[in-house]
Amino acid sequence: MISLRDLTVRYGATTAVESISVDLAPGKIYGLLGRNGSGKTSLLSVLSAYRKPSSGSVTIDGSDPFENRALMRDIVFVRDALDAVEGDRAGTLLDLHARMRPCWDAELAAKLVATFELDPRKRIGALSRGQRSSLGVVIGLASRAPLTILDEAYLGMDAAARMAFYREMLADYLEHPRTIILSTHLIQEVADLLEEVVIIDRGRLVVHEDTDTFRSRGVAVTGAAETVDAFAAGRAVLAEQSLGGTRQVTLYGALDADERRQAESAGLSLSPVGIQDLFVHLTSPERTLEAAR
Protein backbone atom coordinates (compact mmCIF):
# COMPACT_ATOMS: atom_id res chain seq x y z
CA MET A 1 0.00 0.00 0.00
CA ILE A 2 1.26 3.44 -0.94
CA SER A 3 0.21 6.09 1.55
CA LEU A 4 0.67 9.80 1.18
CA ARG A 5 -0.12 11.90 4.25
CA ASP A 6 -0.37 15.69 4.07
CA LEU A 7 2.29 15.60 1.39
CA THR A 8 3.55 19.06 0.50
CA VAL A 9 6.30 20.04 -1.93
CA ARG A 10 7.47 23.64 -2.13
CA TYR A 11 9.98 25.35 -4.36
CA GLY A 12 10.78 28.58 -2.58
CA ALA A 13 7.55 30.55 -2.49
CA THR A 14 5.79 28.20 -4.93
CA THR A 15 3.76 25.31 -3.58
CA ALA A 16 3.72 22.51 -6.15
CA VAL A 17 1.92 19.90 -4.04
CA GLU A 18 -0.29 20.98 -1.19
CA SER A 19 -1.21 18.67 1.64
CA ILE A 20 -2.24 15.64 -0.39
CA SER A 21 -3.37 12.54 1.47
CA VAL A 22 -4.23 9.44 -0.51
CA ASP A 23 -3.86 5.66 -0.32
CA LEU A 24 -3.10 3.61 -3.40
CA ALA A 25 -3.72 -0.11 -3.15
CA PRO A 26 -1.12 -2.36 -4.81
CA GLY A 27 -1.60 -4.17 -8.10
CA LYS A 28 -3.56 -1.61 -10.06
CA ILE A 29 -3.00 0.76 -12.96
CA TYR A 30 -3.49 4.33 -11.83
CA GLY A 31 -3.88 7.34 -14.03
CA LEU A 32 -2.41 10.47 -12.50
CA LEU A 33 -4.05 13.32 -14.33
CA GLY A 34 -3.45 17.02 -14.02
CA ARG A 35 -2.83 20.09 -16.09
CA ASN A 36 0.66 21.38 -16.77
CA GLY A 37 2.22 22.62 -13.53
CA SER A 38 -0.39 20.89 -11.39
CA GLY A 39 2.28 19.10 -9.33
CA LYS A 40 2.20 15.63 -10.91
CA THR A 41 5.94 15.30 -11.45
CA SER A 42 6.73 16.74 -8.02
CA LEU A 43 4.44 14.19 -6.42
CA LEU A 44 5.94 11.34 -8.44
CA SER A 45 9.46 12.52 -7.64
CA VAL A 46 8.75 12.18 -3.93
CA LEU A 47 7.16 8.78 -4.46
CA SER A 48 10.20 7.56 -6.34
CA ALA A 49 12.71 8.92 -3.78
CA TYR A 50 14.04 11.52 -6.22
CA ARG A 51 13.28 14.27 -3.72
CA LYS A 52 12.24 14.73 -0.13
CA PRO A 53 8.86 16.28 0.61
CA SER A 54 8.80 19.71 2.21
CA SER A 55 6.40 18.27 4.77
CA GLY A 56 4.15 15.26 5.17
CA SER A 57 5.08 11.70 4.45
CA VAL A 58 5.13 8.93 1.86
CA THR A 59 5.22 5.30 2.87
CA ILE A 60 5.24 2.17 0.79
CA ASP A 61 4.17 -0.84 2.82
CA GLY A 62 4.87 1.21 5.91
CA SER A 63 8.39 2.37 5.01
CA ASP A 64 9.70 5.67 3.69
CA PRO A 65 11.22 5.03 0.24
CA PHE A 66 13.74 7.89 0.52
CA GLU A 67 17.26 6.43 0.64
CA ASN A 68 15.70 3.05 1.34
CA ARG A 69 17.93 0.50 -0.38
CA ALA A 70 15.31 -2.23 -0.61
CA LEU A 71 12.44 -0.02 -1.74
CA MET A 72 14.39 2.01 -4.29
CA ARG A 73 15.35 -1.18 -6.12
CA ASP A 74 11.65 -1.90 -6.47
CA ILE A 75 10.67 1.47 -7.92
CA VAL A 76 11.26 2.50 -11.49
CA PHE A 77 10.53 6.09 -12.41
CA VAL A 78 10.66 6.94 -16.09
CA ARG A 79 10.34 10.65 -16.65
CA ASP A 80 10.27 12.63 -19.86
CA ALA A 81 13.93 13.59 -19.43
CA LEU A 82 15.65 10.22 -19.61
CA ASP A 83 18.02 9.83 -16.65
CA ALA A 84 21.06 8.67 -18.55
CA VAL A 85 24.50 9.77 -19.61
CA GLU A 86 24.12 11.36 -23.03
CA GLY A 87 27.35 9.87 -24.33
CA ASP A 88 26.42 6.30 -23.39
CA ARG A 89 24.97 3.91 -25.92
CA ALA A 90 21.36 2.80 -25.49
CA GLY A 91 22.60 -0.76 -24.98
CA THR A 92 24.91 0.35 -22.16
CA LEU A 93 21.98 1.89 -20.33
CA LEU A 94 19.90 -1.26 -20.78
CA ASP A 95 22.83 -3.38 -19.52
CA LEU A 96 23.09 -1.17 -16.44
CA HIS A 97 19.39 -1.66 -15.66
CA ALA A 98 19.73 -5.38 -16.36
CA ARG A 99 22.48 -5.63 -13.74
CA MET A 100 20.80 -3.45 -11.14
CA ARG A 101 17.12 -4.35 -11.41
CA PRO A 102 16.24 -7.53 -9.54
CA CYS A 103 13.21 -8.38 -11.73
CA TRP A 104 14.67 -7.31 -15.09
CA ASP A 105 13.33 -9.37 -18.00
CA ALA A 106 15.99 -9.45 -20.71
CA GLU A 107 13.68 -11.25 -23.12
CA LEU A 108 10.98 -8.61 -22.78
CA ALA A 109 13.59 -5.87 -23.15
CA ALA A 110 14.86 -7.43 -26.39
CA LYS A 111 11.31 -7.77 -27.68
CA LEU A 112 10.48 -4.15 -26.88
CA VAL A 113 13.72 -2.91 -28.43
CA ALA A 114 12.68 -4.71 -31.62
CA THR A 115 9.08 -3.45 -31.40
CA PHE A 116 10.21 0.16 -31.09
CA GLU A 117 12.98 -0.36 -33.66
CA LEU A 118 15.66 0.95 -31.33
CA ASP A 119 19.32 0.59 -32.19
CA PRO A 120 21.18 -0.32 -28.95
CA ARG A 121 24.46 0.86 -30.50
CA LYS A 122 23.18 4.38 -30.93
CA ARG A 123 24.30 6.96 -28.38
CA ILE A 124 21.52 8.32 -26.19
CA GLY A 125 22.35 11.89 -27.14
CA ALA A 126 21.74 10.98 -30.79
CA LEU A 127 18.29 9.49 -30.23
CA SER A 128 15.22 11.40 -31.39
CA ARG A 129 12.66 12.56 -28.83
CA GLY A 130 10.41 9.61 -29.67
CA GLN A 131 13.27 7.10 -29.53
CA ARG A 132 14.31 8.39 -26.11
CA SER A 133 10.75 7.91 -24.91
CA SER A 134 10.70 4.41 -26.37
CA LEU A 135 13.93 3.61 -24.54
CA GLY A 136 12.33 4.88 -21.34
CA VAL A 137 9.33 2.63 -21.94
CA VAL A 138 11.62 -0.37 -22.48
CA ILE A 139 13.31 0.36 -19.15
CA GLY A 140 10.01 0.99 -17.39
CA LEU A 141 8.39 -2.23 -18.52
CA ALA A 142 11.37 -4.61 -18.60
CA SER A 143 12.37 -3.57 -15.05
CA ARG A 144 9.11 -5.19 -13.86
CA ALA A 145 9.44 -3.13 -10.71
CA PRO A 146 6.62 -3.63 -8.19
CA LEU A 147 6.07 0.12 -8.45
CA THR A 148 6.37 1.36 -12.02
CA ILE A 149 5.95 5.08 -12.58
CA LEU A 150 5.71 6.40 -16.12
CA ASP A 151 5.62 10.18 -16.27
CA GLU A 152 4.61 11.34 -19.73
CA ALA A 153 6.65 8.47 -21.08
CA TYR A 154 5.03 8.82 -24.51
CA LEU A 155 6.45 12.24 -25.45
CA GLY A 156 7.46 12.36 -29.10
CA MET A 157 6.24 8.82 -29.81
CA ASP A 158 4.13 8.49 -32.91
CA ALA A 159 0.62 7.01 -32.75
CA ALA A 160 1.79 3.53 -33.75
CA ALA A 161 4.52 3.50 -31.11
CA ARG A 162 2.10 4.73 -28.45
CA MET A 163 -0.40 2.01 -29.30
CA ALA A 164 2.41 -0.56 -29.11
CA PHE A 165 3.37 0.87 -25.72
CA TYR A 166 -0.17 0.58 -24.35
CA ARG A 167 -0.56 -2.92 -25.79
CA GLU A 168 2.73 -4.18 -24.37
CA MET A 169 2.11 -2.56 -21.01
CA LEU A 170 -1.30 -4.13 -20.64
CA ALA A 171 -0.10 -7.56 -21.79
CA ASP A 172 2.81 -7.53 -19.38
CA TYR A 173 0.68 -6.18 -16.55
CA LEU A 174 -1.84 -8.98 -16.98
CA GLU A 175 0.94 -11.53 -16.86
CA HIS A 176 2.86 -9.81 -14.05
CA PRO A 177 0.48 -7.63 -12.04
CA ARG A 178 2.11 -4.72 -10.27
CA THR A 179 1.36 -1.12 -9.39
CA ILE A 180 1.66 1.14 -12.39
CA ILE A 181 1.19 4.89 -12.19
CA LEU A 182 0.71 6.50 -15.54
CA SER A 183 0.94 10.26 -15.67
CA THR A 184 -0.41 11.48 -18.96
CA HIS A 185 -2.13 14.23 -20.87
CA LEU A 186 -3.43 11.80 -23.49
CA ILE A 187 -6.35 10.83 -21.31
CA GLN A 188 -8.62 9.51 -24.01
CA GLU A 189 -5.93 7.13 -25.26
CA VAL A 190 -5.35 5.48 -21.91
CA ALA A 191 -8.80 5.79 -20.33
CA ASP A 192 -9.60 2.13 -20.89
CA LEU A 193 -6.33 1.00 -19.28
CA LEU A 194 -6.85 2.83 -16.01
CA GLU A 195 -8.36 1.12 -13.01
CA GLU A 196 -8.31 4.21 -10.85
CA VAL A 197 -7.88 7.89 -11.57
CA VAL A 198 -6.16 10.44 -9.38
CA ILE A 199 -6.68 14.03 -10.47
CA ILE A 200 -4.68 16.85 -8.98
CA ASP A 201 -5.10 20.49 -9.78
CA ARG A 202 -2.96 23.35 -8.58
CA GLY A 203 -1.18 20.96 -6.21
CA ARG A 204 -4.31 19.66 -4.53
CA LEU A 205 -6.16 16.38 -4.81
CA VAL A 206 -9.42 16.78 -6.69
CA VAL A 207 -10.52 13.22 -7.38
CA HIS A 208 -9.39 9.73 -6.47
CA GLU A 209 -11.74 6.92 -7.35
CA ASP A 210 -12.07 3.93 -9.59
CA THR A 211 -12.42 4.77 -13.23
CA ASP A 212 -15.95 3.43 -13.72
CA THR A 213 -17.30 5.35 -10.73
CA PHE A 214 -15.58 8.50 -11.94
CA ARG A 215 -16.90 7.99 -15.44
CA SER A 216 -20.44 7.56 -14.10
CA ARG A 217 -20.27 10.90 -12.31
CA GLY A 218 -20.47 12.88 -15.49
CA VAL A 219 -23.66 13.24 -17.43
CA ALA A 220 -24.61 15.63 -20.19
CA VAL A 221 -28.22 16.77 -20.08
CA THR A 222 -29.66 18.24 -23.27
CA GLY A 223 -33.08 19.72 -23.95
CA ALA A 224 -35.17 22.83 -23.85
CA ALA A 225 -33.32 25.53 -21.97
CA GLU A 226 -35.95 26.07 -19.30
CA THR A 227 -36.39 22.35 -18.64
CA VAL A 228 -32.64 21.81 -18.45
CA ASP A 229 -32.25 24.73 -16.03
CA ALA A 230 -35.00 23.34 -13.83
CA PHE A 231 -33.43 19.89 -13.80
CA ALA A 232 -29.94 21.23 -13.14
CA ALA A 233 -31.00 23.48 -10.28
CA GLY A 234 -29.16 22.50 -7.10
CA ARG A 235 -26.76 20.18 -8.91
CA ALA A 236 -23.07 20.69 -9.61
CA VAL A 237 -22.84 22.09 -13.13
CA LEU A 238 -19.42 21.69 -14.71
CA ALA A 239 -20.22 23.32 -18.04
CA GLU A 240 -23.08 24.64 -20.05
CA GLN A 241 -23.67 25.70 -23.62
CA SER A 242 -26.71 26.94 -25.51
CA LEU A 243 -27.80 27.01 -29.10
CA GLY A 244 -31.04 28.83 -29.74
CA GLY A 245 -33.58 27.46 -27.30
CA THR A 246 -31.59 24.30 -26.64
CA ARG A 247 -29.20 24.00 -23.76
CA GLN A 248 -26.71 21.36 -22.70
CA VAL A 249 -25.25 21.17 -19.22
CA THR A 250 -22.62 18.83 -17.92
CA LEU A 251 -23.50 17.68 -14.45
CA TYR A 252 -21.09 16.27 -11.92
CA GLY A 253 -22.60 13.61 -9.72
CA ALA A 254 -24.17 10.30 -10.66
CA LEU A 255 -27.93 10.26 -11.32
CA ASP A 256 -29.94 7.52 -9.68
CA ALA A 257 -32.70 5.61 -11.51
CA ASP A 258 -35.46 7.97 -10.32
CA GLU A 259 -33.57 11.03 -11.48
CA ARG A 260 -32.96 9.45 -14.85
CA ARG A 261 -36.66 8.61 -15.25
CA GLN A 262 -37.56 12.14 -14.20
CA ALA A 263 -35.20 13.61 -16.81
CA GLU A 264 -36.46 11.35 -19.58
CA SER A 265 -40.08 12.01 -18.79
CA ALA A 266 -39.32 15.74 -19.01
CA GLY A 267 -38.02 15.23 -22.54
CA LEU A 268 -34.37 15.59 -21.65
CA SER A 269 -31.72 13.41 -23.22
CA LEU A 270 -28.90 12.08 -21.09
CA SER A 271 -25.49 11.12 -22.45
CA PRO A 272 -22.28 9.98 -20.80
CA VAL A 273 -19.30 12.29 -20.50
CA GLY A 274 -15.83 10.96 -21.27
CA ILE A 275 -13.09 10.98 -18.66
CA GLN A 276 -11.21 13.59 -20.61
CA ASP A 277 -14.21 15.90 -20.71
CA LEU A 278 -14.79 15.45 -17.00
CA PHE A 279 -11.13 16.16 -16.36
CA VAL A 280 -11.22 19.30 -18.49
CA HIS A 281 -14.31 20.57 -16.70
CA LEU A 282 -12.96 19.77 -13.23
CA THR A 283 -9.65 21.46 -13.84
CA SER A 284 -10.70 24.39 -15.97
CA PRO A 285 -9.22 27.67 -14.73
CA GLU A 286 -12.67 29.14 -14.07
CA ARG A 287 -13.55 26.46 -11.56
CA THR A 288 -12.44 26.89 -7.99
CA LEU A 289 -11.06 23.83 -6.28
CA GLU A 290 -13.79 23.90 -3.70
CA ALA A 291 -16.43 23.79 -6.41
CA ALA A 292 -14.69 20.89 -8.08
CA ARG A 293 -14.80 18.94 -4.85
Added chain:
Amino acid sequence: MNARRQVTEHLLRTYRPVLIWFTGIFVVGVVIADIVAARVADPAPGIWMYVAIAFRYWIGIIAVIFIANNLRQFVAVGVTRRDFMAGALVVGVLASVAFAVLVPLGHGIEYAIHGGSGFSAATGFREFAVTLVACLASFIAGSAACSGIYRFGAWGGLALIIPALLPAAATTIFLPTDSDGQLIAQYLPLSLALTVSLVATAAVTVLSHWELKDATIRRSALG
Protein backbone atom coordinates in the same frame (compact mmCIF):
# COMPACT_ATOMS: atom_id res chain seq x y z
CA MET B 1 26.57 -8.19 -5.35
CA ASN B 2 25.91 -5.10 -3.27
CA ALA B 3 25.01 -1.75 -4.78
CA ARG B 4 28.23 0.01 -3.78
CA ARG B 5 30.34 -2.58 -5.56
CA GLN B 6 28.09 -2.39 -8.61
CA VAL B 7 28.58 1.38 -8.70
CA THR B 8 32.35 0.97 -8.42
CA GLU B 9 32.47 -1.66 -11.14
CA HIS B 10 30.29 0.32 -13.52
CA LEU B 11 32.30 3.50 -13.05
CA LEU B 12 35.58 1.65 -13.50
CA ARG B 13 34.26 -0.08 -16.60
CA THR B 14 33.05 3.21 -18.03
CA TYR B 15 36.01 5.42 -17.26
CA ARG B 16 38.89 2.93 -17.45
CA PRO B 17 39.42 3.35 -21.21
CA VAL B 18 39.57 7.14 -20.85
CA LEU B 19 41.94 6.81 -17.91
CA ILE B 20 44.22 4.40 -19.75
CA TRP B 21 44.30 6.54 -22.89
CA PHE B 22 45.00 9.70 -20.91
CA THR B 23 47.76 8.09 -18.88
CA GLY B 24 49.24 6.34 -21.91
CA ILE B 25 49.43 9.50 -24.02
CA PHE B 26 50.79 11.36 -21.02
CA VAL B 27 53.53 8.80 -20.33
CA VAL B 28 54.56 8.50 -23.99
CA GLY B 29 54.68 12.29 -24.31
CA VAL B 30 56.88 12.68 -21.25
CA VAL B 31 59.21 9.84 -22.30
CA ILE B 32 59.70 11.47 -25.71
CA ALA B 33 60.29 14.86 -24.06
CA ASP B 34 62.77 13.26 -21.62
CA ILE B 35 64.72 11.58 -24.42
CA VAL B 36 64.91 14.84 -26.34
CA ALA B 37 65.90 16.74 -23.18
CA ALA B 38 68.64 14.21 -22.42
CA ARG B 39 70.11 14.80 -25.90
CA VAL B 40 70.00 18.58 -25.93
CA ALA B 41 70.71 19.59 -22.31
CA ASP B 42 73.31 18.62 -19.74
CA PRO B 43 72.23 18.04 -17.07
CA ALA B 44 68.84 17.19 -18.57
CA PRO B 45 65.92 18.86 -16.76
CA GLY B 46 63.34 16.61 -15.10
CA ILE B 47 59.97 16.77 -16.82
CA TRP B 48 57.99 13.96 -15.22
CA MET B 49 57.37 15.53 -11.82
CA TYR B 50 56.70 18.90 -13.37
CA VAL B 51 53.82 17.59 -15.41
CA ALA B 52 52.73 14.69 -13.17
CA ILE B 53 51.05 17.29 -10.99
CA ALA B 54 48.29 17.21 -13.63
CA PHE B 55 47.15 13.87 -12.19
CA ARG B 56 45.88 15.49 -9.03
CA TYR B 57 43.79 18.04 -10.96
CA TRP B 58 42.52 15.42 -13.35
CA ILE B 59 41.21 13.32 -10.50
CA GLY B 60 39.32 16.36 -9.24
CA ILE B 61 37.65 16.59 -12.63
CA ILE B 62 36.71 12.90 -12.43
CA ALA B 63 34.88 13.61 -9.17
CA VAL B 64 32.94 16.43 -10.84
CA ILE B 65 32.00 14.18 -13.75
CA PHE B 66 30.79 11.42 -11.43
CA ILE B 67 28.29 13.69 -9.73
CA ALA B 68 27.23 15.72 -12.73
CA ASN B 69 26.91 12.71 -15.04
CA ASN B 70 26.36 9.58 -13.04
CA LEU B 71 24.46 10.39 -9.85
CA ARG B 72 21.01 10.66 -11.40
CA GLN B 73 21.68 7.66 -13.62
CA PHE B 74 22.34 5.49 -10.56
CA VAL B 75 19.43 6.80 -8.52
CA ALA B 76 17.30 6.03 -11.59
CA VAL B 77 18.36 2.38 -11.42
CA GLY B 78 17.45 2.22 -7.75
CA VAL B 79 20.76 2.97 -6.03
CA THR B 80 20.66 5.19 -2.95
CA ARG B 81 22.70 8.38 -2.89
CA ARG B 82 24.90 7.08 -0.07
CA ASP B 83 25.64 3.85 -1.96
CA PHE B 84 26.53 5.91 -5.02
CA MET B 85 28.82 8.14 -2.96
CA ALA B 86 30.51 5.13 -1.36
CA GLY B 87 30.97 3.38 -4.71
CA ALA B 88 32.34 6.51 -6.36
CA LEU B 89 34.68 7.13 -3.41
CA VAL B 90 36.20 3.69 -3.91
CA VAL B 91 36.92 4.60 -7.54
CA GLY B 92 38.50 7.85 -6.37
CA VAL B 93 40.69 6.01 -3.87
CA LEU B 94 41.70 3.38 -6.45
CA ALA B 95 42.58 6.07 -9.02
CA SER B 96 44.52 8.00 -6.37
CA VAL B 97 46.51 4.90 -5.44
CA ALA B 98 47.17 4.15 -9.12
CA PHE B 99 48.47 7.68 -9.71
CA ALA B 100 50.46 7.56 -6.44
CA VAL B 101 52.22 4.42 -7.71
CA LEU B 102 52.67 5.80 -11.21
CA VAL B 103 54.31 9.07 -10.12
CA PRO B 104 57.40 7.65 -8.31
CA LEU B 105 57.60 4.87 -10.87
CA GLY B 106 57.75 7.38 -13.73
CA HIS B 107 60.18 9.53 -11.79
CA GLY B 108 62.48 6.55 -11.23
CA ILE B 109 62.34 5.66 -14.92
CA GLU B 110 63.14 9.27 -15.81
CA TYR B 111 66.19 9.14 -13.56
CA ALA B 112 67.24 5.97 -15.33
CA ILE B 113 66.81 7.61 -18.77
CA HIS B 114 68.90 10.56 -17.64
CA GLY B 115 71.53 8.22 -16.14
CA GLY B 116 71.09 9.72 -12.68
CA SER B 117 71.52 7.81 -9.44
CA GLY B 118 69.85 10.06 -6.87
CA PHE B 119 66.47 8.36 -6.83
CA SER B 120 66.08 6.26 -3.72
CA ALA B 121 63.33 4.14 -2.21
CA ALA B 122 62.81 6.86 0.40
CA THR B 123 62.29 9.45 -2.36
CA GLY B 124 59.85 7.13 -4.07
CA PHE B 125 57.93 6.49 -0.89
CA ARG B 126 57.71 10.22 -0.13
CA GLU B 127 56.42 10.93 -3.61
CA PHE B 128 53.90 8.10 -3.25
CA ALA B 129 52.62 9.54 0.04
CA VAL B 130 52.46 13.14 -1.21
CA THR B 131 50.73 12.15 -4.47
CA LEU B 132 48.25 9.88 -2.74
CA VAL B 133 47.23 12.58 -0.27
CA ALA B 134 47.10 15.26 -2.97
CA CYS B 135 44.97 13.10 -5.28
CA LEU B 136 42.55 12.18 -2.49
CA ALA B 137 42.29 15.86 -1.54
CA SER B 138 41.63 16.83 -5.13
CA PHE B 139 38.99 14.11 -5.58
CA ILE B 140 37.13 15.15 -2.45
CA ALA B 141 37.45 18.87 -3.28
CA GLY B 142 36.01 18.27 -6.77
CA SER B 143 33.25 16.13 -5.33
CA ALA B 144 32.29 18.67 -2.64
CA ALA B 145 32.40 21.64 -5.04
CA CYS B 146 30.17 19.86 -7.56
CA SER B 147 27.84 18.51 -4.86
CA GLY B 148 27.29 22.02 -3.54
CA ILE B 149 26.29 23.31 -6.96
CA TYR B 150 24.14 20.23 -7.64
CA ARG B 151 22.31 20.57 -4.37
CA PHE B 152 22.05 24.35 -3.92
CA GLY B 153 22.32 25.67 -7.48
CA ALA B 154 24.94 28.04 -8.86
CA TRP B 155 24.80 30.75 -6.19
CA GLY B 156 24.41 28.53 -3.15
CA GLY B 157 27.06 26.19 -4.51
CA LEU B 158 29.41 29.08 -5.14
CA ALA B 159 29.38 29.97 -1.45
CA LEU B 160 30.30 26.39 -0.58
CA ILE B 161 33.18 26.23 -3.05
CA ILE B 162 35.56 27.91 -0.59
CA PRO B 163 35.25 25.26 2.12
CA ALA B 164 35.03 22.57 -0.58
CA LEU B 165 38.44 23.51 -1.94
CA LEU B 166 40.17 23.46 1.47
CA PRO B 167 41.82 20.04 0.95
CA ALA B 168 43.23 21.13 -2.40
CA ALA B 169 44.40 24.39 -0.83
CA ALA B 170 46.04 22.49 2.03
CA THR B 171 48.04 20.24 -0.32
CA THR B 172 48.96 23.19 -2.53
CA ILE B 173 50.27 25.19 0.43
CA PHE B 174 51.83 22.45 2.51
CA LEU B 175 52.87 19.88 -0.10
CA PRO B 176 54.13 21.77 -3.16
CA THR B 177 56.82 19.96 -5.14
CA ASP B 178 59.37 21.11 -7.69
CA SER B 179 60.30 19.46 -10.98
CA ASP B 180 62.48 17.00 -9.09
CA GLY B 181 59.77 16.00 -6.67
CA GLN B 182 61.33 17.88 -3.76
CA LEU B 183 59.05 19.76 -1.39
CA ILE B 184 59.48 23.47 -2.18
CA ALA B 185 58.41 25.33 0.94
CA GLN B 186 58.26 23.33 4.11
CA TYR B 187 55.92 25.30 6.33
CA LEU B 188 55.33 22.13 8.26
CA PRO B 189 57.25 18.89 8.67
CA LEU B 190 56.16 16.36 6.02
CA SER B 191 54.28 14.12 8.45
CA LEU B 192 52.36 17.07 9.89
CA ALA B 193 51.67 18.49 6.40
CA LEU B 194 50.27 15.11 5.34
CA THR B 195 48.17 14.92 8.49
CA VAL B 196 46.75 18.43 8.05
CA SER B 197 45.86 17.65 4.43
CA LEU B 198 44.19 14.38 5.39
CA VAL B 199 42.20 16.04 8.17
CA ALA B 200 41.01 18.73 5.73
CA THR B 201 40.11 15.98 3.25
CA ALA B 202 38.17 14.04 5.87
CA ALA B 203 36.29 17.18 6.96
CA VAL B 204 35.31 18.04 3.41
CA THR B 205 34.26 14.42 2.81
CA VAL B 206 31.69 15.01 5.54
CA LEU B 207 30.63 18.26 3.82
CA SER B 208 30.24 16.47 0.48
CA HIS B 209 28.18 13.73 2.10
CA TRP B 210 25.95 16.31 3.78
CA GLU B 211 25.42 18.11 0.47
CA LEU B 212 24.37 15.00 -1.42
CA LYS B 213 22.68 12.80 1.16
CA ASP B 214 19.21 14.15 0.44
CA ALA B 215 19.80 16.11 -2.77
CA THR B 216 16.96 16.27 -5.27
CA ILE B 217 17.72 14.35 -8.45
CA ARG B 218 17.64 16.92 -11.19
CA ARG B 219 16.68 16.50 -14.80
CA SER B 220 20.02 17.58 -16.20
CA ALA B 221 23.68 17.35 -15.22
CA LEU B 222 23.79 20.31 -12.86
CA GLY B 223 20.14 21.28 -12.80
